[in-house]
Amino acid sequence: MKTALHFGAGNIGRGFIGALLSDSGYHVVFADVVEKLINALNEYKSYNITILDVAPDEPIKHISNVSGIFSNNPEQLNAAILDAEIITTAVGPNVLRIISRSLAAGISERKKQGKEYLNIIACENMTGASGHLRDEILKHLPEEDQEYMDTYVGFPNCAVDRIVPPFNPGPNGNVLSVGVEAFFEWIVEEPAFKGPRPEIKGMKLTDNLVAYVQRKLFTLNCGHATTAYLGYLKGYKTVDEALKDKSIESTVHAAMKESGAALCKKHGFDEEEHGKYIEKIMNRFRNPYIKDDVARVGREPLRKLGPADRLVGPAKMADEFGLPKDNLLKAIAACLLYDNKDDPQSVTLKKDIESKGLEEVLEDVVGFKKGSKESRQVLQAYNELKA
Template identity: 55%
Template sequence: MKKAIQFGAGNIGRGFIGALLSNANYEVTFADVNQQVVDKINEEKKYTVHILDKETSQQEITNIKALNVNDPNLSECICDAEIITTAVGPSILSKIAPVIADGIKLRCKRGIKTNLNIIACENAIYASLILKYEIIKYLQVEEFEYLETSVGFPNCSVDRIVPPSTINNGNILDVVVESFYEWNVEKDGFKGVLPEIPGMNLTDNLLAYIERKLFTLNTGHALTAYLGYLKGYKTIEESINDEKIRMIVEGAMTESGEGLINKYGFDPEKHHNYIQKILNRFKNPHLKDDVSRVAREPLRKLGKNDRLIKPLVTARQYGAETPNLILGICAVLSYQNTSDNQSIKLRQMIEKLGIERTLQEISEISPEDNILNDVVERYTKFAV
């Protein structure tokens, strides 16, 4: 049986990537620091993915085992694996890099000729390449040459809402997911024969998919959360069912879509349908997607390459009007959550520097850019 390693046995690792690999007849080894989850996987040898949407279904995931990330036997597993995937968060890639490097060193030492492909399934652009650079830090010249010859690092974009949720059956492994998912993987990044994994879309134009997701799902998700938080809603479903919020969110995604259509040549009708599909995902009553969870870390979300500023800048580059994206940024600047450290810092910056300089510093927008003036003008009369 083909063998795969999934770093990260959390909800996304189990409910999305690990499940697809198992369904593609891989024996999946989950690598995680949570010993309770590791032990439970080895005890049960299966778990259930609960797909909750208009129609509900269940998938039993088998052919699985687990190791602690610090287990020395993980290097042996890497020697046997054809594919490694991650779902640990971008900031954790540097921490698992030495572990993966140890496995690559052992493959090199043993002269293993079969190819290994490593895909970082994170919400970060070119995450696999980031992981590669972290791994290289631990390799000698001969091992680096082996990696360049035998190990592929295809980048990808991933999309599936897997909210924190507990199934009331006592099994900590079972996980709730929505029915929709996308896993777009860079075809040219693979070494050797392309794997056949149902649910994996191999593409020659990954950046278009990455920005489509960022400008549509991530933009809409964030704005639904911030606008909903300001009106006291608890879940994304409650927020998007507010007609005024829905109109703003749909308007913002339409504005960002104008940039995408012009930049990548997307079919306008198909992109409109994609926006409607995203809006319907937000309305899923089963997911209980918490507004506070989605809204957290506003400083990161206001970064120049993230889900609010980049769609706005891109849309304007192609001459689009952006009143809803501007309004959405005002909602972020109005967000106050004392349990979110970035929200506290954002408020402190606004009190010290004012709106214009705060946004300029966080988003690196040029002082001459009329985006700043538009945000300041709209902020002074902002109301949801």
């Protein structure tokens, strides 16, 4: 049987990528650091996915042929890398650097054992995540193994879209149970594969990935983050609750339309089709079966304020074409006001704003120069929202 190694037995790991791999005939080895997840994977060797939607075709999906290993156990991990025909990750962008050392060791071992093609796909909310992982691996890979990696190891980037919120399995539930929306989209960069393309049900291939990554990040994630930050400010707990507030809904919709106009100009998406894409996403956010915490969706505000990320990325793209971006700038201001003591990045952001001032943080983190039109506009929106 074919083996897939997947790093991260969390929501996306179990609820999306691991499930597609298992459905496509792979034995899926999940590598994680959480003992109870690994133990449960090895004890039950299967788990259930509940589809969170109105009358889904298949309300519960049973996933089998799975096992677990500790990602911080070098022997287990090396053996799994050696066996794998494909490796995927869903660990969060910041963890890619952490797993890169073990992957480098595993790649050297594959070379020693005469193994051929392998593809490693990082399924994270990040532009160019697999390429970034490759760069991190290169830092640990002996020079004499680099040519082998160039020849035999592919790092296709991808866009991964499915809302998988934290899930309460109920009193008799299993720690592995996971709830997901019915919709999913996994688009992978075809030309970057090395060797034969793996056949995975539900994986779509494209030769224009940047367009799809930006379409997803600047629409779904942009709208989601805008809802989360505006919702948090008004004391709402979940995304669907926040969107029932008409003023939040209209800003979110307007921000997605602003990013949409820029995306259509940049990548040539059809405007009418893109309009439908936005409406579909708004309906996904309103799904009453998904109780998605605004604090989860807004987690790590410093990452989300990055120049290529979901808020600043589309604002810059709109600017490139001289298009309106008022609502995107308002979303950036709401993100800067995110004040959650349980989120370390929110704590850092708040401290930085207090010690350096908002304008300096805007210049350092977001890249809007002090005194620029954008900086002044965010400042104004920040003060209005604060009031």
